[in-house]
Amino acid sequence: MSGSLLAFEKNQAIQQLVAKSLADKATPTVRKRQILEVIAQTALGELPTDWGTQIRVILEMDDPLLIEQAVKTIAASKLPRVEQQLQRIANDPTRPLDLRIAALDVLSHRGEVLAANHFRLLTDQLEADVAPLRRLSAARCIAAASLSSEQVDAVTQLIGRAGALELPALLGAFEDKEYDDRVGKALALALVKSPGLASVSVDRMRALLGLYSDDVRVAAEPLLAKLTTTTANQSRRLTRLQRLLRNGDPEEGKHLFHSRRAACYACHQVQGQGGKIGPDLSTIGGRRNDRDLIEAIVYPSSSLARGFEGFTLVTTDGKVVSGLITRETARAVFVRTADQSE
Numbered sequence: 001m002s003g004s005l006l007a008f009e010k011n012q013a014i015q016q017l018v019a020k021s022l023a024d025k026a027t028p029t030v031r032k033r034q035i036l037e038v039i040a041q042t043a044l045g046e047l048p049t050d051w052g053t054q055i056r057v058i059l060e061m062d063d064p065l066l067i068e069q070a071v072k073t074i075a076a077s078k079l080p081r082v083e084q085q086l087q088r089i090a091n092d093p094t095r096p097l098d099l100r101i102a103a104l105d106v107l108s109h110r111g112e113v114l115a116a117n118h119f120r121l122l123t124d125q126l127e128a129d130v131a132p133l134r135r136l137s138a139a140r141c142i143a144a145a146s147l148s149s150e151q152v153d154a155v156t157q158l159i160g161r162a163g164a165l166e167l168p169a170l171l172g173a174f175e176d177k178e179y180d181d182r183v184g185k186a187l188a189l190a191l192v193k194s195p196g197l198a199s200v201s202v203d204r205m206r207a208l209l210g211l212y213s214d215d216v217r218v219a220a221e222p223l224l225a226k227l228t229t230t231t232a233n234q235s236r237r238l239t240r241l242q243r244l245l246r247n248g249d250p251e252e253g254k255h256l257f258h259s260r261r262a263a264c265y266a267c268h269q270v271q272g273q274g275g276k277i278g279p280d281l282s283t284i285g286g287r288r289n290d291r292d293l294i295e296a297i298v299y300p301s302s303s304l305a306r307g308f309e310g311f312t313l314v315t316t317d318g319k320v321v322s323g324l325i326t327r328e329t330a331r332a333v334f335v336r337t338a339d340q341s342e
Contacts, residue, residue, distance in 0.1 A: 005038045019050035022058070029066055032058070036069045037329050040076040047077050059085045064096050069330035071102045075109070076327075083107065090118055101125065101137050108145035119151050126158060126166055133313075133333065135166050143172030152183060160190035167196035175208060184212035188220035202227045241294050278324075311335065 008014045021027050021035055036058075039051060047055075058070040059082065067089070074082055089095055089103040104118055114122070124130075125138035139162075142155060155173050162170055174187060188209070191197060205227060209220050257264045258273075265274040268281045284293070312322040313335060323337040336342050 005035075006041060006043075009042050009044055015048045016050070019048065019054055022051070022054035029063055033066055033069045033330060036066075036073045040069075040073040040327070040329070042077065044077075047079055052079050052081075055079060056082060056085065059089070064099055065330045067330075068096070068099045068102055071099065071106060072329060075102070075106045083110065083112065090121075097121075097125070098134060098137070101134065101141060105137065105141040105144065108141050111146055114142075114145045114147065114151065119145075119147075119154070123154065123158060126162070128163070132165055136169060139166040139169035140172070143169055145173075147173060152179065153186070156183065156186045156190050159187065160193045162194050162196050164196035164199035167194055168199055171200065171204070171208065174211075178211070181213050181216050184209070184216035185219045188216065188223050191220075192223045192226060197223075197227065200227070238291060238294055238298065241298065242291055245290055245294075 005014065005018065018035060018039070022032055036055070039047065039055075055070050055073060058066055061067060071086065071089070073079075074086075086103040086107050090100050090107065092100070100121065104114070104122065108114065119142075122138040122142050125134050127135075130138075145151075147155065152173070155170060159167065159170055174183075191200075191205075202224070205220075205224065209217050209224075254270075257268075257270065267275045267278040269275065270281050272282075288296070310322065311325050312320060313333065314320050321335050321337065323335040326334045326336050326342065328334065334342055
């Protein structure tokens, strides 16, 4: 069903059928969730009016999973005029936590200011005994939100005890934002103590500190020294390898890329051939210099492209799944593994 709906998403008759199915009380709830999952994947720039109407109706229903999928569909489609409904969901303590966080995440990405009770709700989810994906969702929501000065100070304190899972997400609260040097110095001090510091690259840290004055960068020297110590040997090795670069052979490179030994193609595409676990490398030579390329090959985890971080999930029955999280629904987390299965 999913493939057919997506293939004919611009067909008016199909659009009317989708709206009718969502509106029909006889349509099983599981089928409505599937339809909402498909709508979340649509490439339409703007959803048909009837679809938006039915999604807003679903937000007022009592089925938590159906509503959560509607919220995730709203996040993917940027459906307008739902903010008040999402606020009511976020404010309702009888709603499931994951649903309230999903509603807050949409509001945060739309520039809504986090109310004090919502901020506490999210920060409470960053404790070590909270399920990992919920911790990550809460951290991402905080990073996307418009924070008050008091909330910025609170996030700074959280960073001082944040683990490797949530720290990279929480740092988003300080990137591409303008804060004064007081915040910068407090952030540097908190990062030195953070248990998850090793999960942040030196380059990302330098870019973050570059938003502040020289005084902050001086205060952050112990932090950079701590990070740099672990990368000093890597840097020397990269320098040695860079000296070995001579005239390259594109055909040899192509052969190596597609060889079973290197298996680069399993995760990356070049000119439409290869996997989709990592970024498309078709134009990488025009965007990265020689040293960057060597580092990405020799130390592939040193500077992951945003959005291509790998995850390892353990199911309740002990099955381990590793790969790239491609999307999340109310019922499932979809992971694309190295063999391209989802």
